Amino acid sequence: MTEMLVLDVDGCLTSGAITYTESGDEIKSFNVKDGLAIATWIRMGKKIAIITGRKSKIVQKRMSELRVTHIYQGIRHKKEKLDEILKLEGMNYSQIAAIGDDLNDYHMLQSAGTSFTPHNGVQYIKERVDVVLDTNGGDGAVREMIEKIIEKEGLTERFLKEWL
16 A cells, blocks of 8 residues: 655656746746645645755745645755655555656656656656656646556545545
8 A cells, every 4th residue: 555655846746847037036836736636645644755856945835835744855866865754654665656757766766666757757767667647747747646546546535535
């Protein structure tokens, strides 16, 4: 049974585009469908970990809004951070599903019980994950990932009961 989702940000929760204002402020857009699925996963008593290579106040704000407790930014070696999280939570890799889209996610994805990449993930990653999603990063790829997991694990009714 999947107990924790490990999410990359740029290219998975966002389109991967990095936009700056004239004053140098960074802009990111998050898909609300991803947000609802993340919030529901947490309401079901499951865990989410964000492990991203970049640092952004925007990511901290959005993930805090969703009540994500494991938020790690500026991480170069994502698998090492995941090892720490698993030890802290008393979990093993078989309980983890992870999504990533590029080479810096490779080791983390290879360790996860189930690995996903958005439709627009890089080819090298697409050839080495369990599931290539139909949806691009930033367009609801994390929502699709969660829906696939809850369907496979027979949790669809439980997921729906959180809202209906």
